[in-house]
Amino acid sequence: MTEKIKAGTWVQIHQVILPAGERAPQVPDDTQEVPLELRVKGFLLDNGVVGEEVEIETYTGRRLSGILEDPHPSYEHKFGRPVHELLKIGRELRRILREKEV
Amino acid sequence: MAASDYQSVMARKNEIMKKAVGIDYERFSRGKISFDYERMMSEVGYSLEEIRKIQRETGVGNTPLLELKNITRLVRKLAPAGKGARIFLKDEACNPSGSFKARRASVSVYHAWKNGYPGVVAATSGNYGAAVASQAVMRGLKCIIVQEVYDSRGKGQPEILEKGRKCEAYGAEVLQLTVGPELFYTFLRVLEDTGYFNASLYTPFGIAGVETLGEELCRQVREREGRDPDKVVITHAGGGNLTGTARGLLKAGADKTEIIAASVDLTGLHMASDYDFNRKSFTTGHTGFGVPFATWPDRADVPRNAARPLRYMDRYLTVKQGEVFYMTEALAQLEGLERGPAGNTSLAAAFALAQEMDQDEIIVVQETEYTGAGKHPYAQLNFALENGIEVKNGNPEEEIAGKSIVIPESPAQIKARPVDLDKIKLSYLRNLAESTGVKEIDGTDLEFLSAEIRKSPEEVTKLLKEFNIVVNRV
Numbered sequence: 001m002t003e004k005i006k007a008g009t010w011v012q013i014h015q016v017i018l019p020a021g022e023r024a025p026q027v028p029d030d031t032q033e034v035p036l037e038l039r040v041k042g043f044l045l046d047n048g049v050v051g052e053e054v055e056i057e058t059y060t061g062r063r064l065s066g067i068l069e070d071p072h073p074s075y076e077h078k079f080g081r082p083v084h085e086l087l088k089i090g091r092e093l094r095r096i097l098r099e100k101e102v
Numbered sequence: 103m104a105a106s107d108y109q110s111v112m113a114r115k116n117e118i119m120k121k122a123v124g125i126d127y128e129r130f131s132r133g134k135i136s137f138d139y140e141r142m143m144s145e146v147g148y149s150l151e152e153i154r155k156i157q158r159e160t161g162v163g164n165t166p167l168l169e170l171k172n173i174t175r176l177v178r179k180l181a182p183a184g185k186g187a188r189i190f191l192k193d194e195a196c197n198p199s200g201s202f203k204a205r206r207a208s209v210s211v212y213h214a215w216k217n218g219y220p221g222v223v224a225a226t227s228g229n230y231g232a233a234v235a236s237q238a239v240m241r242g243l244k245c246i247i248v249q250e251v252y253d254s255r256g257k258g259q260p261e262i263l264e265k266g267r268k269c270e271a272y273g274a275e276v277l278q279l280t281v282g283p284e285l286f287y288t289f290l291r292v293l294e295d296t297g298y299f300n301a302s303l304y305t306p307f308g309i310a311g312v313e314t315l316g317e318e319l320c321r322q323v324r325e326r327e328g329r330d331p332d333k334v335v336i337t338h339a340g341g342g343n344l345t346g347t348a349r350g351l352l353k354a355g356a357d358k359t360e361i362i363a364a365s366v367d368l369t370g371l372h373m374a375s376d377y378d379f380n381r382k383s384f385t386t387g388h389t390g391f392g393v394p395f396a397t398w399p400d401r402a403d404v405p406r407n408a409a410r411p412l413r414y415m416d417r418y419l420t421v422k423q424g425e426v427f428y429m430t431e432a433l434a435q436l437e438g439l440e441r442g443p444a445g446n447t448s449l450a451a452a453f454a455l456a457q458e459m460d461q462d463e464i465i466v467v468q469e470t471e472y473t474g475a476g477k478h479p480y481a482q483l484n485f486a487l488e489n490g491i492e493v494k495n496g497n498p499e500e501e502i503a504g505k506s507i508v509i510p511e512s513p514a515q516i517k518a519r520p521v522d523l524d525k526i527k528l529s530y531l532r533n534l535a536e537s538t539g540v541k542e543i544d545g546t547d548l549e550f551l552s553a554e555i556r557k558s559p560e561e562v563t564k565l566l567k568e569f570n571i572v573v574n575r576v
Contacts (some may be wrong), residue, residue, distance in 0.1 A: 017279070017288060018108060024284050031376040034254035037280045037290065039268070047518040060221065060244040062296070077263040077476035080484035085495050085509040089428060090435030093513065096179055097172065097436070 002049055005071040009044045012073040013066030025047055040064060041073055103295070113292050122293040122300035124217060127405040135538050136550030137406050137479035139413075143349075147306035147408075148209060150353055153314055156212045160240045162204045163314050165196040165555040166324040167466075172436040180514050182420060187332065189452055191467045192319050195441055198240075199268070201473030201493035202315055203233035206303060206342060209311035211237035214299035219246060222297035225289040225403060227262045228339075228386045229471055234301045235272035245274040246298065248289045252280045253379045260485050261385050261444070264476030278369045281379045286403065303342055304402040304409050312346020313353060319466055320354040330356045332463040333455065335448040338363035339391040339419070341399060341411035347468055348414035360416045364518065365392035366444075367420040368503045380489050381504040383423050383482040387447040392418075396526050398533035412523075412530060412555050419518035422498040424508040427479040428516065429453055443479055445471035454518035483507065527555040528565065535569035545575045 005011060018024075018036040040065065042056030054068045104114065111118075120126065125146055125358075130137040148156065157163045171188040178186035197204035207224075211234060214222050221244030224234045231247040238245035249267045251262045258266075258278075269276045277292065279285050293300055302308060323331045334351065336344045348361045366388040373390040382388070396415070398404075399407035426443055431451040436442040449467045456465050457485040475481060484494050492506040497515055501508040510516055531551070534540070543566070551566075552559045561574050 004224070008439075018282075018284055022108075023282060024108075026374070027282055027284075028372050028375045031282055031374055034280070034376050036282050036284050037252070037254075039252070039278045042275075053426075058182065059273050060246060060275040062246075062275065075475075076262070077258070077260040077267070077481065079475055079478050079480045081480065081482045083480050083493070085474070085493060086427060086431045086479055086483070088495075089431040093176060093432055093436055097175055099179070101251045 003071070005044060005048050005050065005068065007044050007046050009039060009071060010073070011044050011056060011068055012039055012041045012070040013054060013064065014039055014069035015066040039069065106291060108284070108287055109186055111287055115290060116405070118290050118294050122298070123302060123305055123404060126304065130406065133546035133550065134533065135534065135540050135543060135545045135549045139553070142406065143306050143408065145309065147310035150279065150313055150317060153209055153310055157208050157311070157314060158207060160208055160237055161198050162496035163197070163318060167191070167319060167326070168193055169296070170437050173432060173453065174456070176414050176436065177453060177505060178461070179531065181457040184461060185457060185459065185548040187456040187463040187465045188462050189456050189465055189467065190331070191325065191449070192315065192469055193439070194315070194469040195445070195472045199229070199233040199236040201229035201233065201445065201459060202312065202343065202469045203228070203230040204237065205311040206230060206308040206346070207301060207311070209307040210234070210299070210301040210305065210512045211241050211243060213307050214301065215241040215243055217299070219297070219299035220242070221296060222301040223248065223292050223296065223298045224291065224301040225285060226303065227251065227265065229265060230303055231265055231274070232268040232272065233310050235269045235274035238274070239272050244298070245272070246292055246296065247274050247278065248277045248285060248292060249279065250281060250285050251278040251431045254280055254376050257380055259380060259385055260476035260481045264474055281374065281376045283374050289403070292403065300403070302402070302404050303340055303405050304407045306408045309342050309346045309349070309408040309524070312342060313350035315468060316347040316350020317349070317354045319468055320351050320356045322466060323466065327464060329464070329496060331466045332459065333360040333362055333465045334468050335362045335364050335452040335455065335465065336468050337387040337445060337447040338365050338411065339386045339388065339395070340402070341395045341407070341409035343469065344411045345409045345410055345414060360449065361414050362455070363411065363418045364448045365389045365445050366426055367519070370502070371504045377505055380485070381438045381491060383486050384426070384444055385508060387444045389420060393526070397529035398537065410554065412527065413553060415523065418521040418523055419451045421516070421518055422501045422508065423503065424501050425450045425510060425516045427483065427507070428510050428513070430479050434515070437471050439470070440473055442471040442473040442477045443482065445469050450516060451518040454516050527557065530555055531565055531569055535571060540571060542572050542574050548573050
């Protein structure tokens, strides 16, 4: 990936805040073995390359630096496939309500 | 410039916080371990009347109280003859940012604005972030939100990704971290770097902001039914929702209304575990926050937490993840209200409780939250499947958090399971003993502890012996 990303592009950077093994003493072992990482989005200040150190200006105007991780961050969370176990509920409950009141 | 490494920043915690919340907590200290809670609430916070005005200015509150007539009919089909209370729902999703958290944010952001802070910062992975961001827009302040979102694979919890998106939609800067309590370190650095106000969930401002919710729902029930609600069920996590609502009810004079906490049962999952993080389908309203914050409120990001749920909690119930998804679906399918799952935790508990109550009684579910991509049962269950969690129909009693989600086969299987409050209260005293190391307390402390865990001074004295703490009344 050597694509040049233009200054002004809305990007996501990545920083390691605490390396693996240097985490707070109270964290469980599995967390102790991985770094504490930060991701934040902002406008790229100078042309940059994915995987290299860049500087961004966040939406509030702060300047932060980190590794350019995602040159085109996007919101990918969704609703997803309807779940069979839930689909039945509405019909079942309507059926119960239709039954004669005891 | 001050050192920015972990130990140095954490060592400056108190001075950073003092500047960022503008409260000298020391002046409320009393005895050896206690503080004057009511004095803190009245001197630092705002009156109910002032808060109503602050909230009116930004369109917060005055949400509708809806009667869930079809769900009540369903309850009566399942309940013994003559049983089945009427269920009402406070539709807090109608707040500007889509949840009751707008109430909490409104006062903090107002206070920051009034005191000339250029911006606000909040450490939250929940609806509170969007609430602070939205209120900040309305007051013309900048906003930074610090979230715990990803595991070490870079997989984000869908619900938290959605909350992050919503914050960004309001122009907030969102710092998205991987799992771990050291989020607090990043948070402190941001406060130090910006000089912004700490819009903590746990200051008197945040809690007082929720009092209007309790007062309002009480007024609405009285106007419609000419009486007070018998029970109010509150989704419980950090304790602020419960504390604020209960205080509001008391201020309205509803001292007979039973205050019931409800959390999703996530027993067995470690909240700081990178592995467990994406094996839960609820990121709030669960026992992973509910129990630790009840048993030791002062673990919060301020020295003295204004959310003190044990002072107000009459009962504590848990429900399973599968049961809450079931009731979320029922709310949409029977009442025409599509709302976010986490806010429906209290609905699931109320559904079970209403079956034990008389038909002329009233039970109020005191919040809903907005729903959307990620914050939805489909999104959460698909995500659970991707993370190796079994999703099936069956008896929810068999659900094991982190391994399975069991959607009830029938509404009759939905249960609310009691948590032993005496054990919770004992844990509180254990945490007190461990975190303060105190061996001797005075009469003021005893009075404080008695109010904290709602036990007589004699009972507290007896319980303290177990932790080798003696009461010295001078």
